[in-house]
Amino acid sequence: MVPLHDVASARRIPxxxxxxxxxxxSEDAVSEDVAQALPIPATVPGTVHTDLLAAGLIPDPYLDDREDAVAWIGRADWRxxxxxxxxxxxxxxxxxxFDGLDTICRIELDGVLVAETSNMHRRxxxxxxxxxxxxxLVVTFSSALRHAVTEAERLGDLPRQYRHPYNFIRKSASHFGWDWGPTLVTAGIWRDARIELSSRGRIGDVRVLTALDAGDGIxxxxxxxxxxxPGSELRVRAGDAEVRVPAGQPARLRVAKPQRWWPRGFGEPALHDLAVTLEADGDVIDSWESRIGFRDVRLDTSADEEGSAFRIMVNDTPIPVRGVNWxxxxxxxxxxxxERLRTRLGQALDAGVxxxxVWGGGCYESDEFYRLCDEAGLLVQQDFLFACAAYPESEPLRSExxxxxxxxxxxxxxxxSLVLWNGNNENFWGEQDWGWRPAxxxxxxxxxxxxxxxxRVVAAVDPTRPYWAGSPYSGTPEIHPNDPDHGTMHIWDVWNRLDYPAYRGHRPRFAAEFGWQAPPAWSTLERAVSSRPLGPDSPLLRSHQKAEDGHAKLARAITDHFxxxxxxxxxxxxxxxVQARAIAFGIEHFRALRPRNWGTxxxxxxxCWPVISWAVVDGDGRLKPAWYALRAAYATRLVTIQxxxxxxxxxxxxxxxxxxxxxxxxxxxxLDGGDRTSERWDVTVPALGALALPLPATLAHPDDPRTEVLVATTAEGRGVWFWAADAELALDPDPLETRTRxxxxxxxLDISARSVARDVCVLADRIDPAAEADAGVVTLLPGEQMQLRVxxxxxxRDTELTRRPVLRHAAELVPEHARELR
Incomplete structure (x- = not known):
């Protein structure tokens, strides 16, 4: 029995x-151990799965193929x-x-029905x-999966990209399985619950809009x-401005010349305190606080000679987007x-993002997520939660x-930080190109x-931000949604059917999705997959490959190069x-299209779990080599050879x-050292611009493409160009000298190169799961040295850093016959 402390100042009781x-x-047979153990303590916020895990009643669904062993949970009802x-x-x-109920829910207090709800994404x-x-207080959750199936039968099924009818329920689509995620249909009180008490009024939801006007903040x-x-009023303070209005009335303030909020790289993400108090008869009845920022944001989609632009403008400044999907x-x-959000967003920031x-098959993230983005100057594009499916527009879903x-x-x-609302993920594209129309x-x-x-909702509730109807989308239904000359573009033919050099065949105005798959870190695989030896044929590894024909696509991606x-x-x-190379290749190509392209x-x-996927940070939070490649490709000042x-x-x-x-x-x-020829230029690259420098024939054409490399260097970085594939290059199979201290x-780890060492990586987690190197995917030229900190x-165990399988480079993957070229 839990007492509710009702001290006057404790207005909200968690x-x-x-x-x-x-x-x-449960429609499934429940094990005797589970049946006898229930009821068990429940955590709020939490889920049924995590409570059963904490009680030791189910296996960890992230390990081996145990996802199937807990499928019954999503088909059951829970109380x-x-x-x-x-x-x-x-x-x-x-x-x-309740800030979050997942999903089909009945709430009773003392045996009396309070409400029934059917939307995970509402308060x-x-x-x-x-x-x-x-x-x-009793909160009962019916099976979301059963509800979705019933609604699909009632309304008539509609096409989607995955098996379960996630498009018939307002719940995170990825809970029903995705090409990188397991099928774990959750239930529970997944965000905070509380009782609010008052006798003289209380502040409920607060909506805040900010703008700039003649340098002042509104x-x-x-x-x-x-x-x-009766007679209560709101006192609202922001900066040096204050206003009082009758309770329940909107308040408008003008803040004189506040410091503006800027994205990272353009200035400080200045934040200002906002305080709202409810007062009556000289007493403070309730209060609410937040931090806000002043900036203008708009979307430039103006027509030009190539189609139409897609540029995010903050404070009238175009922002070259270096983005990631979340x-x-x-x-x-x-x-x-x-803490986990701070770490993960920090990994994005450290990579130059x-x-x-925030992708449309997941959820609207927590207030903490957006607060951290505000503080870091990290822009957010927020999808509405529709992904890869046709959605019914009938009631009750429409009102929900x-x-x-x-x-x-x-x-x-x-x-x-939130600068763009996006209507859906790939649904315009699917309706047009994926054979949905007959269904x-x-x-x-x-x-x-x-x-x-x-x-209409965005215009009425938040007119300060632009809205874009979809990703990909070209701005009008009259133009193909994935047209490269307009709007946003998704590029998936390269990974699915081709090799990464095919990115050069695409010239998007804004590349909103593209990527390349790879295994997670070795220690992540070892934790998640028990079959040995680890490798593509490990029996349990396929449970951690969710993409259609993913193993074959990954094998093709490797054998195309090694x-x-x-x-x-x-x-x-x-x-x-190969993932690291593909990511760098695509990003550098797209960025070199400036001014045509303004974002990736x-x-x-x-x-979300240990899986073979397109992520650069794996499910255990470890950095893949692709993360280091992303950091290099997202350099603010980029040198690349195209x-x-x-x-x-x-x-x-x-x-x-x-x-x-x-x-x-x-x-x-x-490759073994020695300049063939070189030239120097003094150049000026305009702000937010790009410069292309064709090379004279003496540099552009090698004497022998198998034994030479082209290098372009500035104080900020360099680009490297190989004229031949790895198997054709005369790379030294043992180019490095190393020592540790x-x-x-x-x-x-001190590394020096006797000859060109291509794509040097240190897979430090092969020594200890907690180990991490500060650099990776580095090409060293003859005579170069570097210090790598781990x-x-x-x-x-220091010396393990100096040899396989920890210290790796590309030449180790080259067939023996290629080495004879030397």
Whole structure:
């Protein structure tokens, strides 16, 4: 029995402790161990799966093929119970609040029905009669999977890309399985629950809009006030401005010349305190605080000679987007703590990322997620939650969609990091190109959401931000949604059917999705897969490959570049190395298209479990070699060599808002050392611009493409060009000299190259799962030295950093016959 402390200042009482979880109904046979153990303590916020895990009643579904062993949980109904004692103040009103209920839910208080809900993505508030004494709160979750199947049968099925009918329920689509995620259909009170008490009013939802006007900041505050006391008023303060309005009325303030909020790389992400207090008869009744930012944001889609632009403009400045797609960081969202978000977003920032796209098959993220982005100057594109499917537009789903949109647009409106609302993921494309139309049969399929309801909600609730109807989308239904000359483009033919040099065949205005698959870190695989030896034929590994024909596509991607037979170590390194190269190749090509192209959003930053996927940070939070390649390709000042009509062309891309004055040296050198020829130029790359420098024939054409490399260098970085494939290059199979030394708790690996060492990587987690190197995928030229710092290496194991399988480079993957070229 949990007492509710009703001290006058404790107006919001969290409902986190004292819950019990029990099975309400199951169509599957339940093991005797589970049946006898229930009920068990429940965690709020939490999920049924994590409570059963904590009680030791189910296996970890992230390991081996145990996902199937817990599938019954998503087909069952579950009940949460809480008993508490309440002693209210005189005249005190009570409201039962849930910030997230997953998903088909029935709420009862003392045996009386309070409400039924059917949307994971909404917040709920229910007035309740909370008299003195003991109370029983019961929250029952029916199977979301069963509900979705029933609705699909009732309304008539509609096409989607995956098996289960996730398009018939307002729940995270990826919970039903994706090409990188398991099928784990969750249930539970997944965000905070509480009771709000008041006798003289309380502040409910607060919607905040900010804008700039003649250098001043404009703040509009719309604060809902529940049960206001007669004569009560709101006092709103922002910066040096303050205003009082009657309770429940909107407030508008003008803040004189505030410091603006800027994206990273363009200035400080300045934030200002905003305070809202509810006052009556000289007393402060309730309060609410946040931090806000002042900036203008718009989307430039102006027509030009090539089609139409797609540029995100902040404070009238075009922002070259270096983005990543974000998926839920865990299949069980309550496990994603503030610390974990800070780490994952920090990994994005450290890789040079300036925008995160919250993808439409997941969830609207926590307030903490957007707060961290605000503080870091990290832009956010927020999808509405529709992905890879045709969605019914009939009731009750239609009303749920509008209510969900209004709720989340209002909740997130105060965050300056959020710069673009996006209507859906790939649904325009699917309807047009994926053979959906016969199955749709002329019925509404979701376009009414993306072209009518959602833009109306954004215009009414948050007119300070642009809305774009989809990704990909060309701005009008009259133009193909994936047209490269307009809007956003997704590029998946390269990974699915081709090799990564085919990225050069695409010239998008804005590349919103593209990517390349690879295994996770070795220690992540070892933890998740018990079959040995580890490798592509490990029996249990296929449970951690969710992409259609993914193993075959990954094998093709490797053998296109390294056709030798591979053991498990070579398969793993080759897969990771090709991913790193593919990502760098695509990004550098797209960035070199400036001014045609103004953004890339790589698929994807993170994983939700240990899986072979397109992520650069794996499901255990470890950096793949692709992360280091992403960091290099997302350099603010990029030097890259791209093909031209008569030979290689050096491109300098400047994402700085100031000119880049550089001394550029281009050399043609032998793989074993020695300059063939070189030239130097003094160049100026305009702010937010690019410069292409065709090379003279003496540099552009090698004497022997097998034994030479082209290098373009500035003080900020360099680009490297090989004229031949790895198997044709006369690469030294043993080009490195190494030694190690301790520096505090770190190990410093000193590396020197006798000849060209291509794509040197240190897979430090092969020594210890906690170990991590500060650099990777580095090409060293003859005579070059580097110091690579590695943290987390246990004492006595330093020398393992100097040899296989930890220290790797591309020549190790080259067939023996290629070495004869030397």
């Amino acid at each position: 409902l986190r402790e004292g819950w019990a979880l029990e099975l309400a109904r 949460y119970r809480l008993e508490f004692v309440h002693e209210p103040h005189d005249g005190e009103e009570a409201v039962l609040c 709920y508030r229910f007035p309740v009669d909370l008299r003195p004494g003991r109370h029983a 703040v509009e505050v719309f604060a809902a006030v529940h049960e206001p006391h 998926i839920p960081d865990d299949c069980f969202p309550p496990r994603v703590t503030s 300036n925008l995160v796209r 969609v509008e209510s969900e949109a209004r709720d989340n647009v209002a909740r997130l409106s105060r965050h300056p 749709i049969g002329g019925r509404p399929w979701g376009a009414g959401y993306y072209l009518d309801i959602l833009p 056709p030798a037979a591979h053991d498990g170590d070579d398969w793993h390194f080759a897969g990771q190395l 959003i790589l698929w994807q930053l993170n994983d 093909p031209g009509g008569s030979g290689p062309v050096v491109h300098l891309v400047n994402d700085d808002p100031v000119d880049w004055v550089a001394a550029l040296e281009v050399r043609r050198i032998g 301790r520096d505090g708790g770190d190990v410093v 943290r987390g290496i246990p004492p006595g």
